[in-house]
Amino acid sequence: MRHAQLALSVNGEAVETSVAPYKTLLEVLREDLGLTGTKHGCELGECGACAVLIDGEPQLSCLVLALECEAREIETVEGMARGAQLHPLQAAFADLGAAQCGYCTPGILLTAKALLAREPRPTPSRIKEAISGNLCRCTGYQQIVEAIEEGARRMDDERRR
Amino acid sequence: MNVVGKPRRRVDGRAKVTGQTRFADDFALPRMVHLKLLRSPHAHALIESLDVARAQAHPGVHLVLTGKDFPVTFGILPVTQDEYALAPEHVRYVGDPVAGVVARDEQTATEALDLIEVRYRPLEPIATPEEALAKPEPRIHAYGERGNIHRLQAFQFGDADAAIAASDHVFEDIFFYEGNTHLPIEQHACVAALDADGKLTLWSSTQVPHYVHRALARVLRMPASQIRVIATPNGGGFGGKTDICNHELVAAKAALVLGRPVKICLNREEVFYMHRGRHPVLMKFRTGVTKDGKLTGMHLQTLVDGGAYGSYGVASTFYTGALQTVTYELPRYQFEAARVFTNKPPCGPKRGHGTPQPRYGQEIQLDKIAERLDKDPAELRLAMLAKPNSLTANWLRIGSIGLEQCIKTVVERSDWKNRYRKLPQGRGLGLACGAYLCGAGLPIYWNKMPQSGVQLLLDRSGQVTLFCGATEIGQGSDDVLAAIVSEVLGIDPYEVRCVTGDTGMTPVDLGSYSSRVTLMAGNAAIQAAQKLKSMLAEAAAEDLEVAPERISFANGRVSFESHSLTFAEAVVLAEAKFGTLGAVGSYSPPRAPGKYKGAGVGPSPAYSYTACVVEAQVDPRTGWITIPKIWIAHDIGRTINPVLARGQVEGSVYMGLSEALMEEQVFRRLPPKLSRALVHKMPSLLEYKSITSLEMPEMDTVLIEDPDPNGPFGAKEVGQGPLLPVPPAVANAIYDAVGVRIDEIPITPDKVMRALEKKAKGEAPRVGPERFPDVPYPQPLIVPPAWEGGDGSEVKRHDAAAVV
Structure with missing residues (x-):
């Protein structure tokens, strides 16, 4: 399957990447963007380990296709601290x-x-x-x-x- | 003390809240390829043929491995090396792995699994212990006692039956504790790779890198010195990562063949099928009691459903009876146990390893005894507590016991005396106790080497690096070690860098299981730190011109009265005086007094104790159970870090409550056309019910400090013991609330309703197992207790009468 272009904002930074279209947001965060702070426990929407904020709302990133996040604001645990200072x-x-x-x-x-x-x-x-x-x-x-x-x-x- | 006992952020706390803790599945290495396992859809079958040609030809597939590639068996215990990394000819449970595919990505590997053609000849699956006893054929394993009986044990510590027969009251009760699983939120994962020098490294979410190391050497037929196992921080263990896993062996083999990194992460369903969790246990307790409420003897029989492989099962079977003697005075004790094989995922150790099941029975039976004797259950227990520094009937040496204070604490804080048996219908209180090991007295592989080692390295900057094989599974073992070393050296715990769970870098520690790390690795850490401390004292004493014993270590300074050096200055002086600074410490448990065959399971350097009161609310119309509050007091000996210790107690309460009310690892039989396969009823986190934040009651947690001379600064375990009293306290609270006995776990609303219906009809208000099957237990090994003239050994049968 051909990769698709994806542009979104992750932790306040604009990100452009090309991803397999079947990938979930969880997979793209972890595998394509190297943001392994977001975890997975079931990949079926049952455990909540993969929750991230999409436009400020908590969402299970294992149930969201990455392509649905075009132009949206994603926040992961890596984006919580302010510089070296913990939230x-x-x-x-x-x-x-x-x-x-x-x-x-x-x-x-x-x-x-x-x-x-x-x-x-x-x-x-x-x-x-x-x-x-x-x-x-x-x-x-x-x-x-x-x-x-x-x-x-x-x-x-x-x-x- | 400056560090020990003070509430603190754990040393790895920052990593955990920033997402920087690197779990096994967070590893991605250049050229990494992905492994998936093909698993048996049959519960019991022979493999007639296995054709991998189409899978091998699938684009993107690098390698297909089968049972032929793994001629050597493995197993965690030396006596049960009964598993193959990939089953070559005989599959024993749905989920038994038969082939592994390595491909460029998970998706491709998964596609290729479908292209492997396996022809099975189904055999009759054995579903239950009763079936296993009744049907010696087909045999699940060619070894064991006979038929499908894996193991039989029988011990007589004094003539318990005679003592029971002569008692004022005799109680006979049958209980059942259903199996359940660990359910760590992190699924098992590993990455295997060849180092630049051609040696093998495995990063794995394991609690036991040392045993994985041993198994890799055996199965891959490689020198252990060519293999390095690194335990990544576990995303929860609870015993579920204490066995050697098929996927670890297959990934390692694939990395050796391909010369590139190989990764696998199990999916949630696979984790349910890998299991190694709580054994389902059927138990019969026959107990004699005097009219004033003293135990005269107990005869305990257990029947343990082992699942398809040995795993830790032999030890688990011993543990279904080993610790019944350490809480209350029990002059005579007979214990018989059987473990059978069934065609279900193998059972193993889960938090409390084999002991929560009989604890459930024992503590409910005590509640029944108290009622019959018209005594308060707390008073009944307080009057029969085992004594500190004593020997039990089965030859366990008890050191400190803080149980009296635990009971009194929860009784007082729950206002037990004013509320027990006095709450309105539907509301009740229940009390129960428990005890657990602080590490097993003997290692799995018997040897004379230490069970735990710690090495410390002192840099002239003042930095201390600690090396230890202990594995951080979330319980805080790194923090315990850092705290202990910093206490001895008078520095800040955050100055200690911990390198742990790495067989290529750290001295052996047997692993994070049986609650052994704080006591064993902690003692090793004290020993190493004290060696460094005396060198530092000697060097500082020279500089400050005093005797070394007058030097004190605190707050990062090495001082005599008002003269002081910084810790780093003292290190520089010591390094100049002694050369490069390092020290090692090690720990071996004291020799256990029991010498009989089977005495190896049960001894521990110390035992922790817990008492718990549960408040329950039961809706008599629906049987619905809510738990508003739980009071728990745990005898920890000495608290190292109260923040973490409280977390261990509360996590244990949670897990015990979740087991008590809802968790069950249960199976259903598919129709004959699907070979009557035994499949998990609910292999998902949604359907396998566990308690969420909404059902979790308020917890009142108290740590009781009764320092044990064998513990580091007196510390005992806290990770497992507090689970034990929770399920029976729930059952006892439900009895107080609505007057029904639920003698089996889990206690679900339908069981409560059934019991209430029986009560309304005037029948015995009880739900639980009705009969205990005939188990062909052997003649017991006769081991007289010390007070009957025994010396810790078994006696020959014809001598037995003479000794008693």
């Missing part, structure tokens, strides 16, 4: 034990980021609802929920400063 959510996840093996972490971070963009100070039950499509086998979720709350607090503090 407040990333820092809270690292500090509070929300990442054990770290495999589900990128998908949950981006899902949480989208939540906080809509609701800057969500309750624990809203957080649990937002990440209910992201499976984590390590933590039992409690430290993840706490880290998202803490990330929200830190983002609030930053805004106030």
Whole structure:
């Protein structure tokens, strides 16, 4: 099958590439663009490990064809930090034990980021609802929920400063 | 202490939140090609012919491998080398690999799989342990006890039957614990490549690079020194990556043949079929109790569904009874176990390895005992706790026990005394306990070498590099090692660079299984760090003109009173004095007191203890179960990093609860025209139900510190033990809520409804196995406990009466 041209924005940078047209966004990110921070656990839309932001909305990149993303804004975990400085959510996840093996972490971070963009100070039950499509086998979720709350607090503090 | 016990970001925390942790499937090497495996669609069959010509001719295919390329068997245990990388003639479960195709990409390899023509002669599949006992033919394996019985074990530690018969009360209960699987979110993956010097390197998501290393040398018939296995950080293990995997061997062989990197990543369905997870176990407990609630004896029988291969099964079978003695005083104990082969994916070790199943039975039976004796279940347990520094009937040496404090903690925090048996109908509390190993006393391959080694290198910049074979599977083993070394040397843990899980670079550590890393690698790390510390002290003492023993190490400084050097300055002085600075440490567990045949499974340098209270809400109209809160207290000995320790406890609670309520690795038989193949009922993450953030209850987690003299700074394990009490505590809570006993796992609403219907009809309000089949257990090995004059050895049958 012939490759197709694709132009999109990834983590704020314009990217032009040619990809096999059957490839998912997940495959293009990982295999063509070398952005292996986005993970896969099933490639069937069941685990949430591959979640990325498309135009700010969390989407399962294993269920999206790359060609559907023409001209759209993609954000992956690689785009979260500002320079060498971790995003407040990333820092809270690292500090509070929300990442054990770290495999589900990128998908949950981006899902949480989208939540906080809509609701800057969500309750624990809203957080649990937002990440209910992201499976984590390590933590039992409690430290993840706490880290998202803490990330929200830190983002609030930053805004106030 | 400056580092140990302080909550901290883990040393690899930044990598994990930036997506920079490199998992096996993140590797892409120049000229890399891709492997896919063709798997058997039959549960049990002989291969009559296998034609790969069309696959080989398919454009883009580089290589097709079959069973002919792998004449040598493998297996994790020396006694069960019963697997082939690719089955040459006999397939034993749906999913057994028969061929491998290497092609330019996954898609091409997958296309070529369809072009391989295999003619099978189906054999009758053996679906259940009952069938395996009843049908010696067709035999799944040519070895084993007989027919389809893989292994039989029987031990008598004192005449338990006589003690039970003479008891005030006798309890006999049958329980069933369904199998379930690890479900790590990372699917198994590996990349094999030849180095520039022609040696083989395998990067793999494995918990046991040392055993993979051994198996590669055996199967590829190469010197082990030509092979390097690097365990990539695992995206979750839970025991699912502790076996040697077919795909690792096939990828390595393909890389050797092709001279280019070969990669494979299993898909989710393949991970379900590779399995090696929790064994389904049927159990019968016969227990004698005095009227004041002391155990007089226990006779435990287990029947273990092994699946199609040996895997860790012999050890798992021992573990279905080995640890029943370490929580409560049990003067006499008889344990009989059988593992059978069935035509399903092989079972192996999952978090708790063989012990959650009998723990489920034991802790529910204690709840029944407490009710019959009209005692509080917490008080009943507190009055029968095993003693610290004691020997058990089956010759395990117990060191510290923090279980009393664990029970008292969860009782107090859950307001047990005011709420147990007093909550409104539909709501209940249940209590249970558990215990687990801190590493196995004996290695899989018996030898006199250490089970764990650590090497430290000190650079004159002050940087410390730690080398250890321990494998980071998410549990935080790198962080534990960095914390321990930095505590000894008085530096910041982030100054320690960890190089781990690499057989080409690191001293052997047997791997991340049986909760061994903190205790064993931790002790090795202390030993190595102390050697360096004394060299640094000696050099600094010269400079500061004091005796070396007066030098202290803290906060990155090496000091005597107000005089101090930076750590790096001390290193420079020591390097000038002693030459290049490095040190090694190693750890071998203490010798176990048991000497009988079979005494090798169960001993550990220390045991961790846990108590748990679960609150359950049951809807009597639907049987629906919700769990609002769980209180858990775990005797960890000493906490190295509370953030990570809490995560291990809570992750264990989650996994135990998920097993208790919904997870099951179960199979259905296809119709005869499809050779009655046994296929997984739900090999996907959507249908294999596991708890999400929405069902997860609030957890109240307490770490109890009762330092064990064998642990590094007193530390014991925390990764597996806390799972054990959760399932029985759920069952006991459901009984308190609606008065029905669910004596099997998982506890689903339909079972609760069935039990409620029985209760309404006046029948026994119980759902669970009704009978235990006749298992041809052998005559037991007679091993008298110490208090009956035994010395840890078995006695000859005709001498047995004399000793007792």
